Amino acid sequence: MASNLPTSIGVLTSGGDAQGMNAAVRAVVRSALHQGAAVHAIFEGYQGMVDGGDRIRSLSWDDVGSILHRGGTVIGTARCPAFREREGRRRAARNLLQRGIDRLVIIGGDGSLTGANLFRQEWPELLTELVQAGEIDEATAQAHPALMIAGLVGSIDNDMVGTDMTIGADSALHRIIEAIDALTSTAASHQRSFVVEVMGRHCGYLALTSAIAGGTDYVLIPEYPPAEGWEDRMCELLRHGRAAGRRDSIVVVAEGATDRAGNRIGGDYIRRILEERLGEDTRVTILGHVQRGGTPSAYDRWMSTLVGHAAVQELLAATPDSEPQLIGVRYNRVRRLPLMQCVEQTRAIARTIAEKDYAKAVELRGGSFTEMTKTFRAMAEALPSVTPPVRPRRIAVLHGGGLAPGMNTAARAAVRLGRDRGHVMLGVHGSFAGLVDGRIKELTWGDVEGWTALGGAELGASRQIPTTEQLYAVARSLETHDIDALLVIGGWKAYQALHRLDSERERYPAFKIPMVCLPATIDNNLPGSDLSIGADTALNVIVEALDRIKQSAMAARRCFVVEVMGRHCGYLAMMSGLAGGAERIYLPEEGITLKDLQADVERMVESFRGGRRLYLTIRNEQANALYTTDFLARLFEEEGGQLFDVRQAVLGHIQQGGNPSPFDRILATRLAAHGIDFLTTELERGTAVGVFMGLAEGKLTAFPIKQMADMVDITNRRPLEQWWLDLRSVMQAMAQPTLADSSGSI
Structure with a gap:
């Protein structure tokens, strides 16, 4: 009965809900339809699979329109004791076969994924039982000899080995940081302390990262229980913070935190x-x-879209002998690993904690978790050195280029960690112009208090770089203020300025000092780093604006043309298109041609005639010099006639504003810590290398500033290699159905 049906994929969400599950469901549905496969949603998780009937429904393109922004899961999740029994799994197999489904995407935690694997293993036996009972015929059994599964991890705890991030973890971190920011303000008003308990029974990711991003005083996580007498150490740190001028104290504790004796710490x-x-x-x-x-x-939307799309590709290529795969992300790229291997390694961490092998537990969480654990301890315990060196080294911190949220976070981390190393930390106000003018002031522990969550740039930012005539003044200022090293936080102009200083070392000996540039720009157009400080914040601002635009447009039949920043780099346009559900994006890397516009207009008109109510296009500000945002809006308006109207929105500088996102705070802290480590090492060695730093494919790397020209397209001011350009095929699959059964609502 099912052998004549096209390839059919089922998708379900199981276990606890997590923000981003809807984005994954949408991606699975649209990717399957784009490839010509049928797709069914299984409502209420495994319970819906066991119950069958209308809980297993075929979905069209439009059925998953307008769900990207919604929390939870629109197809529901529920506990299912029946599926734990063989009879329940037999009923589930029958219900799937009635619709020709022999491929499943399971979005859930380790328990849900383990249940799916057991179901897969029993599948041939279940089919034999169903044939013997007359519930399916032999032809159906032969047409579907195996169940193929792909797993996506939906868990706010970020507790699965095999993926850098699980669906929902970044959004949960956003909720926590919103709460900590709010508590910080009221705590400071009353000079009060707060204890914040967050989720994480066996995984301390949320507690650890929220402590770093929230600038808190102390954190307790399951993987690293505190040593005996931790209460005294915690109180000592909080006491020092108050003595240094801090008006609030915040301790973060994971719900699964214990002491070394196994006693829960509440x-x-x-x-x-x-x-x-x-x-x-x-x-x-x-x-x-x-x-x-x-x-x-924004991250949970585009990341979930990526893994949902990859899960469909995996299932369509699978054979009956294929091993089930967990589809995750590694360094922002899709990663596939054997499903049960990942589940077993995840459970091994819980066993390791129970066995009190805490160093091993932290190690099993991965290199970045270990690094963040060390970084937080260094930040929390960073206090002005009691016995400074005889001749403290003087490190100047300044910003360069345009404003990027997270600049303050990086400066604070650099100052605290630098002073902890015994350095004198100097703040240069007004970027390189401030360096020329001598607007330089020593920064203390208290001076940078509260900067973690603060948007803008307290030291000021400027796109002006030293001219040839000003180089002498810069050198003189470095000598006058006895500056031993330079830490620059900024964008393209900052990199250019550092490159100029480095290239003039022979003429100006004052430039023969260690210099580091950290990437900070919303454009995300700097070499050597997958992401720059500020880009994630800007992306979240854009996506929030797109949500509001879409709500306003649903009352009419309307096309929106939205212009985003990025200069000659299309990162913000591409990623906001994925996260915001755009129909069309215009990138400077691709440009715009008249032929493109003709095809776009025809597609737009056809879709509105088919019932579409909203068509969202996103244009990078430099996508084409002549085909401007205004031109596109007028073109679409003219060609649309009475069918739809057109509005344009230029988001402008709101993309540079706001408090930094949790990711940008963590990235800024990690980069600043790495920068201070580098400068300290250079000063100890007596060497004077100029570098720019970045986080590429999970590694914090320092590149000699001299290499910059070999890594960038100078004309367009962007890296020669941009990882996110590979996502264009995913964007196309989400935006353009190949089957003519849909008006394609976004």
């Missing part, structure tokens, strides 16, 4: 310790399920 216990030993007025905030709720972040 928020209320920490509260009592702080009140008794410090006399602090302390409150406990348990965030609970609010961490799972709300609109998914």
Whole structure:
């Protein structure tokens, strides 16, 4: 009965809900339809598979329109005791076969994925039983001899080995940081302490990263229980913070945190310790399920879209002998690994913690988790050196280029870690012009307090770089202020300025000092780094604006042309198109031709005639010098006639504003820590290399500034290699159905 049906894929969400699940479901549905496969949603998880009937429904292109921005899962999730029994799995197999489904995308945690693998292993036996019972015929059994599965991890805890990030973790981190930022302001008003308890029974990712991004004082995670006497150490750190001028104290604790004896450490216990030993007025905030709720972040939308698309590609290429794969991400690229290997390694971490091998548990979480653990401890314990060196080294920090959210975070981390190393940290106000004018001031621990969450740039930012005539003044200023090293945080202009100083070392000996440039620009157009400080924040601002634009447009039949920043780099346009559900994007890397526009107009008109209510296009500001945003809007308006109207929105400088996102805070802290380590090493060695730093494919790397010209397209001011350009095929699959059964709502 099912052998004549086209390839059919089922998709379900199981276990706890997580923001971004809807983006993954949408990607699975649209990718399957784009490839000519049928796709069914299985509502209420495994319970829907067991119940069958209308809980397994065929989906069209439009059925998953307008769900990207929604939290939770629109196809539901539920516990299913019946599926744990063989009879329940037999019923599930029958219900799937009635619709020709022998390929499944499971979006859930390790329990859901383990259940799917057991189902797959039993599949041949279940089919034999169904044939013997007369519930399916032999032809159906022969047409579907195996069940092929692909797993996507939906879990806000980010607790699965095999993927850098699980669906929902970034959004949960956003919720936590919003709460910590809010608590910080009220705590500072009353000089009060707060204990914030976050989710994470066996994984401390949310607690650790929120502590770094929130600039908190202390954190407790399951993988690294504190040593005996930790209460004294915690109180000492908080006491030092208050002595240095801090008005608030915040401790973050994961729900699964314990001491080394295995005793749970709860928020209320920490509260009592702080009140008794410090006399602090302390409150406990348990965030609970609010961490799972709300609109998914930009990252959870585009990342979930990537893995959903890849899961369909995996299943369509699978054979009955194929091993089930977990589809995750590694360094922003899709990664496939054997499913059960990842599940077993994940469970091994919990066993390792139970065995009290904590160093191994942290190691099993991966290199970045280990690094962040060390970084937080360094940041939390960074205090002005009690016995400074006889001749402290003087490191100047300044910004260059346009404003990028996260610049303050990087400066704060650099100052705290630098002073902890015994350096004198100097803040240069007004970028390189401030360096020329001598607007230089020593920064103390208290001077940068509160900068972690602060947007803008307290030291100021400018795109002006030293001219040839100003180089002497720069050199004189470095000598006058005894500056031993330079840490520059900025964009393209900052890189150019550092390159100029480095190339003039023979003429100006004052430039023969260690110099580091950290990438900070919303354009994400710098070499040597997959992402720049500020780009994630800008992307979230754009996606939030797109959500509002789409809501406003649904009351009419309308096309929107939205212009985003990026200069000659289309990163923001591409990623906001994926995360925001755009129909068409215009990139400077591709340009715009008259032939393109003709095809776009024809597609647009046809889709509105088919019932479309909204058509969203995103144009990079430099996509084409002549085919401007205004031109496109007028063209579409003219060709649309009475069928639809057109509006344009130039988002402008709101993309540079706002407080930095959690990701940008973490990236800024990691880069600043690496920068201070590099400068400290150079000063100790007596060497003076000029470098720019970046995070590429998971590695923090320093590149000699002399290599810059070999890594960039100078004319267009962008890297020669841009990883995100490979996502264009995913964007096309999400935006353009190949089957003529849809009006294609986004």
